[in-house]
Amino acid sequence: MIIENFVNNLPITESGAVASSSLSIPILIFAFLLVVGIIYFIFKMYEQSKPTVESIVLIAVLTAIATAGRMIFISIPMVNLASFIIIMVGVVFGKEEGFLVGALTALVTSFFAGLGVWTIFQMLGWGLMGASAGYLSTKFDSIPFRFIFGLLWGFLYGWITDISALFYAGPTLEFSQIIALIISGFTYDLTHGVTNAVLLAILYNWFKKIFLRARDKYLPNQSSATATNE
Amino acid sequence: MLKGTIKMELTRIHPAVYILYYFIMIVLAFILRDPYFLLSFLILILVLISLQGISSELKQIMKLFLPLSILIIIINPLIQKKGVHRIYLMKNFFITYEAIAFGILTSLALLIVILIFSSYNKSVTYQEMLYIFSKKLPIISMIIVMSLRFIPLINSRVGEVKKLNHLKANGIETKLDNNNQDKLEEFDTNISDTKFLKKINSSKKFQSIIKEAKIIGKIMGITVSWSLEESMFTAKSMKARGYKSYKRTSYLSYDISLTDIIFLVLIFITVSIIVLGIIQGYGLTDIYPSLDFALSDLPLNIYYFAFIIFLLPLIYLEIRERMLWH
Numbered sequence: 001m002i003i004e005n006f007v008n009n010l011p012i013t014e015s016g017a018v019a020s021s022s023l024s025i026p027i028l029i030f031a032f033l034l035v036v037g038i039i040y041f042i043f044k045m046y047e048q049s050k051p052t053v054e055s056i057v058l059i060a061v062l063t064a065i066a067t068a069g070r071m072i073f074i075s076i077p078m079v080n081l082a083s084f085i086i087i088m089v090g091v092v093f094g095k096e097e098g099f100l101v102g103a104l105t106a107l108v109t110s111f112f113a114g115l116g117v118w119t120i121f122q123m124l125g126w127g128l129m130g131a132s133a134g135y136l137s138t139k140f141d142s143i144p145f146r147f148i149f150g151l152l153w154g155f156l157y158g159w160i161t162d163i164s165a166l167f168y169a170g171p172t173l174e175f176s177q178i179i180a181l182i183i184s185g186f187t188y189d190l191t192h193g194v195t196n197a198v199l200l201a202i203l204y205n206w207f208k209k210i211f212l213r214a215r216d217k218y219l220p221n222q223s224s225a226t227a228t229n230e
Numbered sequence: 231m232l233k234g235t236i237k238m239e240l241t242r243i244h245p246a247v248y249i250l251y252y253f254i255m256i257v258l259a260f261i262l263r264d265p266y267f268l269l270s271f272l273i274l275i276l277v278l279i280s281l282q283g284i285s286s287e288l289k290q291i292m293k294l295f296l297p298l299s300i301l302i303i304i305i306n307p308l309i310q311k312k313g314v315h316r317i318y319l320m321k322n323f324f325i326t327y328e329a330i331a332f333g334i335l336t337s338l339a340l341l342i343v344i345l346i347f348s349s350y351n352k353s354v355t356y357q358e359m360l361y362i363f364s365k366k367l368p369i370i371s372m373i374i375v376m377s378l379r380f381i382p383l384i385n386s387r388v389g390e391v392k393k394l395n396h397l398k399a400n401g402i403e404t405k406l407d408n409n410n411q412d413k414l415e416e417f418d419t420n421i422s423d424t425k426f427l428k429k430i431n432s433s434k435k436f437q438s439i440i441k442e443a444k445i446i447g448k449i450m451g452i453t454v455s456w457s458l459e460e461s462m463f464t465a466k467s468m469k470a471r472g473y474k475s476y477k478r479t480s481y482l483s484y485d486i487s488l489t490d491i492i493f494l495v496l497i498f499i500t501v502s503i504i505v506l507g508i509i510q511g512y513g514l515t516d517i518y519p520s521l522d523f524a525l526s527d528l529p530l531n532i533y534y535f536a537f538i539i540f541l542l543p544l545i546y547l548e549i550r551e552r553m554l555w556h
Contacts, residue, residue, distance in 0.1 A: 028260075029257070040366075040367075043367050043370045044366075044367065046369070046370070047367060047368070047369045047370065051369065053465050053468050053469050053473055053474065054462075054465045056369060056372065056376075056465075057461050057462075057464050057465040057468065058458075058461070059373050060372075060373045060374075060376035060377040060380060060461075061380055061457055061458060061461040063373065063374075063377040063380075064376075064377040064378075064380030064383075064384055064457070065380075065384060065453075065454055065457060067377065067381055068381050068384040068385060068388065069450060071381075081446070081450060100373075104370070104373060104374060104377065107374065108374060108377055108378065108381075111356040111378070114347065114348065114351050115347060115350065115359075116344075116347040117256070117343070117347075179305055179309070180301035180302050180305045181298070181301075183301065183305075184297055184298055184301055199447065202444060202447060203447040203451065206447070206451055207447075207451060207454070210451060210454055210455045210458070211458075213455075213458075214455075214458040217462060218462065218465070
């Protein structure tokens with residue numbers, strides 16, 4: 001009722017279009033530029049930290065592994081290993097590396113699968129996935145937490161990438177389109193989440209060992225610093 | 231696998247100009263809401279795509295697009311009750327003509343945006359994108375180039391590990407097999423004693439999923455550790471050859487040509503006319519509260535023609551390229 005009243009009382013412009021609709025275009029463009037800006041800022045921060053050659057190669061390899069994990073097992077429907085790798089990178093190497101590997105995986109995949117508005121939101125989604133895994137890395141030793149984390153990010157990633165669909169929705173943002181998207185994406189998000197959760201539950205310890213070994217070999221400074229923190 | 235790695239072009243346009251042009255096209259696609267504008271947009275984009283030669287990808291695009299558009303067209307009238315022209319399906323249940331029209335126009339715009347992107351992927355190769363990227367973010371673009379090189383390497387390694395796994399599963403190398411399997415399955419002994427996993431293990435469906443995941447994980451894990459070890463040599467070799475000692479140069483280089491300037495001027499003039507039109511309400515048919523649209527309302531004004539001219543340059547270039555070749 002309240003919404004209906006609100007809609008009926010919206011100011012009408014000269015041409016008859018609802019005034020608020022013309023406002024939402026700048027908002028959308030602003031949101032898009034904001035996301036681009038955030039990703040650019042984090043990339044720039046990494047550039048300015050003057051990374052070592054080892055760190056550069058490490059991120060390139062991990063990105064390639066995650067991208068390959070998304071493409072190699074394309075024969076098994078909807079199995080997405082990329083998310084698992086990105087979460088593991090976040091846990092072992094830290095939040096910055098997690099974000100970089102996540103964002104770059106989306107970008108590199110787009111060179112193969114085609115670029116779109118969704119690429120920028122995939123970058124954000126996977127980047128945040130890696131970064132959040134980095135923030136919560138101490139809690140990853142409990143299996144229920146890993147399971148819930150993987151499942152939750154299956155859906156969160158789906159919703160973040162769905163934001164890109166608002167760009168097709170036009171000047172009037174419609175609730176119905178968001179619902180249509182969530183319905184059409186539900187099975188995909190669920191499979192993605194379950195795959196993440198199962199992989200995190202089963203393979204976590206083994207991959208942690210592999211990645212820790214690589215970290216100690218590649219980045220001796222970082223691993224000694226974190227060791228003293230722990 | 232990578233798209234458009236080789237391009238033969240007589241009419242080359244600076245990638246930055248391309249990116250600007252496509253960006254404006256996308257913005258227009260989601261602002262414009264007039265049946266005539268959108269239909270002519272769709273037709274011209276289809277012409278452009280057919281000139282660029284994409285027909286095989288069109289099938290995949292439709293696969294993505296059709297279910298979403300059907301959902302939008304069905305759900306919008308069910309939820310949206312704004313609109314004057316009501317169509318009663320049952321006694322108290324009605325949908326509005328406006329909501330249906332809105333759903334159709336929205337899915338048309340969705341299709342246009344998807345087509346613009348597939349055209350963009352044909353026009354601008356990833357090397358050109360990296361060229362623009364490398365000016366501002368040299369290290370990040372270095373990482374991207376390196377990971378593009380690592381992907382086929384990892385692919386071939388996965389193939390080798392898969393072969394080995396297959397041989398082992400079929401009982402060849404039996405003695406080694408037993409020893410190695412124990413080592414490889416260390417990772418599941420750590421978690422088998424928790425209550426949470428016992429519950430899951432009892433379900434058969436989960437068991438098969440877990441078995442599948444274990445096989446994938448095994449292959450992936452071996453490949454990952456192999457690749458990580460190997461890449462350490464890459465890093466050492468890069469260091470030894472003096473990476474970072476002086477500035478890297480780009481292997482592609484582009485200059486702004488006369489064509490680019492003409493193109494930019496054309497974009498600037500037509501876009502400013504279109505924006506003037508949009509401010510006055512042209513190209514935005516108001517759907518709610520009442521859609522009063524007649525087929526005879528042809529948009530024969532300067533704004534519409536500016537819009538058509540804005541869409542033509544790439545089609546012109548494609549046709550000119552053909553004329554030059556034949």
